[in-house]
Amino acid sequence: MNLIRTELRKTLLYPTFWVIMAIYVLLQVLLIYFSSNLSISGQSLGKSLYEFPNLWMRFSYIAYFFNLLLGILVIVLITDEYSYRTLRQQVIDGRSRTEAVLAKFYVTLGLAAIGTAFLFVVGLLFGFLYSSDTTLGAIFGKIDYLSYFFVQAVGYMCLAMFFAFLIRKSGLAIIAFLAWSKIVEPIIHYQLDDRIDRFMPMKVFGSLTPTPGQELIDGLTSPTMALSPAWAVLPALFYIALLVLASILLVRFRDL
Amino acid sequence: MATVLYLDELSKKYGSLQAVDRLTMQVEAGSIYGLLGPNGSGKTTTLGMVLDVIRPSGGNFLWFGRSVSRETKRRVGALLETPNFYPYLTAKANLQVVADTKQADHRNINKMLDMVGLGTRSHTTFKGFSLGMKQRLALAAAMLNDPEVLVLDEPTNGLDPQGIAEVRDLITRIAAQGKTILLASHLLDEVEKVCTHVAVLQSGKLKANGPVGDILSTQDQLLISAEELAPVLQLLERLPYVVRFAQEKNYIGLTLSEGYSSTDLNRDMFVQGIVLSQLLVRRKSLEAQFLEITQK
Structure with missing residues (x-):
């Protein structure tokens, strides 16, 4: 409780936090709004995008792209503690190194909760405005996609957290985070058999929010081997635990 | 303790x-x-x-x-x-x-x-x-x-x-x-x-x-000189409160034990018929002391 209160004190008064969250909210609303003009496989999505209950699946897929922004925020929050030397001071003052890492893990949980709550509100808003079916059954039909999104956001931010504790400099850590998630791991995917690479961390996190209209694409090409969202939860939790553990070990065995 | x-x-x-x-x-x-x-x-x-x-x-x-x-x-x-x-x-x-x-x-x-x-x-x-x-x-x-x-x-x-x-x-x-x-x-x-x-x-x-x-001793160092240095050196040998002294060119550098000052030295010199031409109190610099310690 003490850890969370301290993190709140530091984060809520940090202008950068509000700026990044504002960008997160604004860009996401814009993308959700304009994505109805997109077309997949020649079919314009149109207002069908906002139909309950598939809306949850589509919105969580859109929100998936913005996890990068949350990851960058986590990197900024952690590397700040190094550049201000406040992490060091907290250990001097009696906080354990494990607690220092856990505090940041709680921050990722909090940010993921904010992201999920935001998605829920935006989903309801667009759904009630445009969906033809607003019965309770339809609204909550595929609400479980929000929980998949939550796990995914935590996973992305834990990867960012790991790079932040590993590299300790914001610029380099952000580059490493983007490079791994968008370039290095995708390259590895190409080299590996689909049956193996579907268990790679970014692939697992990605499987939590499958591409809308995947069924259509599968019909045209060979079906993907990606895990179903429900099946991806377990390996995702495994990677999250691994990343948190690796961060703790990093901080414990290095000079601050 | x-x-x-x-x-x-x-x-x-x-x-x-x-x-x-x-x-x-x-x-x-x-x-x-x-x-x-x-x-x-x-x-x-x-x-x-x-x-x-x-x-x-x-x-x-x-x-x-x-x-x-x-x-x-x-x-x-x-x-x-x-x-x-x-x-x-x-x-x-x-x-x-x-x-x-x-x-x-x-x-x-x-x-x-x-x-x-x-x-x-x-x-x-x-x-x-x-x-x-x-x-x-x-x-x-x-x-x-x-x-x-x-x-x-x-x-x-x-x-x-x-x-x-x-x-x-x-x-x-x-x-x-x-x-x-x-x-x-x-x-x-x-x-x-x-x-x-x-x-x-x-x-x-x-x-x-x-x-x-x-x-870090805070003892002061004295610099003295006189027309004739030989009798001064002889006297310094006999003064009990002179911790150490050394002749350097035309003056003598010396350290007194605690509780004694340049006044005591000047008085004893005068009593023995020696008139000092120069009496200078020099604070030993901490830097010099530090170098002494670290070069030991």
């Missing part, structure tokens, strides 16, 4: 650089212990190790006879190198974060801000502070849960003369409350003015340690 901090062959190696080399020393309760040495002599590394942020490559240290833990840390207030705070938070908010970590009473915050003279600036953000104010805020943070021991690393580094005076005054006031202070400094006169005990470090090695009076 209880031992507050005990170092046993504490060492730190950075690659091939031996930053701290088998340092053994102890700090007694109630003392103001100065860790004196030039930049890069291993002072900050030593403090970093006993404060649990730098891992020793060898040796051991004990706080209050125990290995470092949350409990021992709560009894020690410390600032290492620079004041470490969140620049965008106010002085008060920063101290709230510190109070959370130390599980200190939040009611102490205003009291400590007043003590360091920042009571009226408690709502200014840290980045708006001058270096002297930042340093004082760091002292307030270190004092927040009324610790028995203060560890201060170069507390006056980079301050202007007024800032130095303020911080030194603060340290003296804190010491007057009976707290043990471990202070690292590269300033000889700071250690001489503030400390009761001193350890001299150079290239990570302990060169000397003990009470300040023993290590």
Whole structure:
């Protein structure tokens, strides 16, 4: 409780936090709004995008792209503690190194909760405005996609957290985070058999929010081997635990 | 006297650089212990190790006879190198974060801000502070849960003369409350003015340690000359309070034992019919003493 209160004190008064969250909210609303003009496989999505209950699946897929922004925020929050030397001071003052890492893990949980709550509100808003079916059954039909999104956001931010504790400099850590998630791991995917690479961390996190209209694409090409969202939860939790553990070990065995 | 901090062959190696080399020393309760040495002599590394942020490559240290833990840390207030705070938070908010970590009473915050003279600036953000104010805020943070021991690393580094005076005054006031202070400094006169005990470090090695009076002698040196130096030298041999003397070109340099001054010497010379043409009192520079110690 003490850890969370301290993190709140530091984060809520940090202008950068509000700026990044504002960008997160604004860009996401814009993308959700304009994505109805997109077309997949020649079919314009149109207002069908906002139909309950598939809306949850589509919105969580859109929100998936913005996890990068949350990851960058986590990197900024952690590397700040190094550049201000406040992490060091907290250990001097009696906080354990494990607690220092856990505090940041709680921050990722909090940010993921904010992201999920935001998605829920935006989903309801667009759904009630445009969906033809607003019965309770339809609204909550595929609400479980929000929980998949939550796990995914935590996973992305834990990867960012790991790079932040590993590299300790914001610029380099952000580059490493983007490079791994968008370039290095995708390259590895190409080299590996689909049956193996579907268990790679970014692939697992990605499987939590499958591409809308995947069924259509599968019909045209060979079906993907990606895990179903429900099946991806377990390996995702495994990677999250691994990343948190690796961060703790990093901080414990290095000079601050 | 209880031992507050005990170092046993504490060492730190950075690659091939031996930053701290088998340092053994102890700090007694109630003392103001100065860790004196030039930049890069291993002072900050030593403090970093006993404060649990730098891992020793060898040796051991004990706080209050125990290995470092949350409990021992709560009894020690410390600032290492620079004041470490969140620049965008106010002085008060920063101290709230510190109070959370130390599980200190939040009611102490205003009291400590007043003590360091920042009571009226408690709502200014840290980045708006001058270096002297930042340093004082760091002292307030270190004092927040009324610790028995203060560890201060170069507390006056980079301050202007007024800032130095303020911080030194603060340290003296804190010491007057009976707290043990471990202070690292590269300033000889700071250690001489503030400390009761001193350890001299150079290239990570302990060169000397003990009470300040023993290590940094404040004895004055006299320079005398006369028309004829021979009778002067003869007399100096017989004067019991002359600790040592040496002829240098056309003058004689000498040191007197404590309690004697140039007046005594001048009187005895005159009684023996020797008239000095020159009598000069020269304060032995601390720098010279420091070089003496480190070149031993």
